[in-house]
Amino acid sequence: MTGHLLPVELAVAGKLELGRMTLSNVPVAYADAPAFAELRLDRKPAIFLGMRELRAFKRVAIDFSSRKVLFDLVDAE
Numbered sequence: 648m649t650g651h652l653l654p655v656e657l658a659v660a661g662k663l664e665l666g667r668m669t670l671s672n673v674p675v676a677y678a679d680a681p682a683f684a685e686l687r688l689d690r691k692p693a694i695f696l697g698m699r700e701l702r703a704f705k706r707v708a709i710d711f712s713s714r715k716v717l718f719d720l721v722d723a724e
Contacts (some may be wrong), residue, residue: 653678663700670700670719 655676663670676698683689703705706719 653680665718668703668718668719673700680706 655678658677660673660675661671663673668669668688679689682695683693686693703721704718705721706718708717709715710717
């Protein structure tokens with residue numbers, strides 16, 4: 648995103664649960680990224696989701712004033 652290299656530890660999460668949705672085999676990179684500190688997320692667990700994971704949702708909305716992210720699930724057919 649910024650063009651800077653950041654050393655990370657890599658793993659695969661067999662299961663990642665986000666509310667009612669479960670994602671499988673999600674690659675995870677662990678790091679103390681400067682972006683977490685900039686967003687004041689460096690004192691508690693935080694996660695950045697990649698485009699692959701975000702595509703699993705019908706819609707993603709960011710409410711900056713309440714500091715929330717809202718996920719709409721794809722309708723089950």
